[in-house]
Amino acid sequence: MKNWIIQYVYATDKNEQGISILEITAENEEEAKKIAAEKAVAPEYIFTVHEQSDDQYLGMVKNQANIMLGKGDVIDIEEI
Numbered sequence: 001m002k003n004w005i006i007q008y009v010y011a012t013d014k015n016e017q018g019i020s021i022l023e024i025t026a027e028n029e030e031e032a033k034k035i036a037a038e039k040a041v042a043p044e045y046i047f048t049v050h051e052q053s054d055d056q057y058l059g060m061v062k063n064q065a066n067i068m069l070g071k072g073d074v075i076d077i078e079e080i
Contacts, residue, residue: 001025003052004032010042018042023052 006022020041026032032049040047 001027004029005050005052006032006036006039006047007050008036008041008045008047010040010045012042 002025004024004026006024008018008020008022010018010020012018018041022036022039024032024035024039026035029049029051036047036049
């Protein structure tokens with residue numbers, strides 16, 4: 001079993017951007033994705049699944065979503 005980090009980005013009831021981070025335990029990435037879909041925080045969302053590591057930083061998914069919308073800053077992970 002491995003620890004997985006699920007990061008959701010979704011629209012709230014007030015039409016604002018929401019972000020939710022969940023840590024789960026699963027055998028592999030496919031099982032982690034299945035659990036992530038079952039535990040979704042909203043009817044419409046995007047999410048990423050990453051094996052837990054020291055290379056992650058909070059807010060990565062939200063920043064990527066903002067970049068897609070033209071609202072975010074490009075951050076080079078190597079600089080962090």
